Amino acid sequence: MIPITPIRLTVDCVVFGLDDTDLKVLLIRRGIEPFLGSWALPGGFVLPAESVEDAARRELEEEAGVREVFLEQLFTFGEVERDPRGRVVTVAYYALVNLHDHPLTAATDADDVGWFALEDLPALAFDHDEILRVAAERLRGKVRYQPIGFELLPEKFTLSQLQGLYEKVLDRTLDKRNFRRKVLAMGILIDLDEIQQDVAHRAARLYRFDENLYRQRTERGFNFEL
């Protein structure tokens, strides 16, 4: 006795990227009704034969050309009147990419995909503004106690870039010396003995986040926190 539930299931993805000045989010311009022409989060219906997370990865690649990125479930939006087409429940995900690997800064096709600063967003389709708000909140909360911020940086980064990331996400300034001391004391970064190239000032050392070091430290009771 299984009730026939005409509830349809979709996924939406909030893709965060970081450039030199801002935390940004990837939006696509809708090519179909409803909300044709509006900016929206990439997403779509879950197919019967794929897991919900696979659906999110598929849509991310199809609609935004983004693949193999950090992706985590955000929240499921299950209110009744979310979609003019009928009852739709949406499992939202958020992704973190670095804008240098995904430099679609202007767009891919015509005007179809774009990065927007969080403080300067266009009107969005459906309840995507709400989804985005929840995602930004999650990112701000989680970045402090899980080492996910590195996903927003290139593999090799300077401590200033890392600090800038935290300042942008948390929206406050941090003390340079305290920040560097604390991060290095964690023992989860590897000093690559390389320096930045092509900068018009003293070149900074490059570091890389080491997943194995992080796991080792964590098993011994270490807790990431910034």
Place this chain on the structure above:
Amino acid sequence: MIPITPIRLTVDCVVFGLDDTDLKVLLIRRGIEPFLGSWALPGGFVLPAESVEDAARRELEEEAGVREVFLEQLFTFGEVERDPRGRVVTVAYYALVNLHDHPLTAATDADDVGWFALEDLPALAFDHDEILRVAAERLRGKVRYQPIGFELLPEKFTLSQLQGLYEKVLDRTLDKRNFRRKVLAMGILIDLDEIQQDVAHRAARLYRFDENLYRQRTERGFNFEL
């Protein structure tokens, strides 16, 4: 062009309760196939006209007699092969109740509902052991930085009860003097100037968590943490 997705949507609830000795979880014995006779989390299909959270509350009341409790979305389980009946996606919730208000410690009907210590669980239907594992992890993580633990206690409680709650959830002992100093310093408890009744030793003072105080402190930059 909406694809017909024969994906069915359910909710499951992990209800945590605390008694004098253990952190417990509420299970029901299934009365229908599949897994007839197995213990399982309360839950069921989402109806077209209700929100997903409303469905969780409805199932909680119908199947477990639990109402008006703390309820929060946990995670959506969207793998393909979760249910022998076909493609089912489940939005899981977790609830916190205090066992004195909900003293179905043995059962309600016959043998239908029961509280089980987390360390002594029966085999569960579907992937409910996985859902429960995720829920316990979430509770352990969240109880430290959000004042949700109070939901597991009666409205009036002693500091020892509060400490016991944290010791059970976090599974470690805490120093009595340090715990009391820290909790009281937060300024979110109200000393009721009452004492415990009917105890065979010195009666302890009773306190109550004050939501308004908590909000005020939080707005001024206070962060709950234990």
Place this chain on the structure above:
DNA sequence: CCAAAAGTGTTTCACTTACACCCATGA
């Protein structure tokens, strides 16, 4: 030589931790 960002130590203060005894009550 100037601009721009990199890099570096010390002091102060608050918070955490460890620790042991007397008190009040009911049985």
Place this chain on the structure above:
DNA sequence: TCATGGGTGTAAGTGAAACACTTTTGG
């Protein structure tokens, strides 16, 4: 009077925060 949990203070150590100048490099 005894058993049981309630209630209390201090000292030492650790970590956070505040703070300014010199170095390196390219233009």
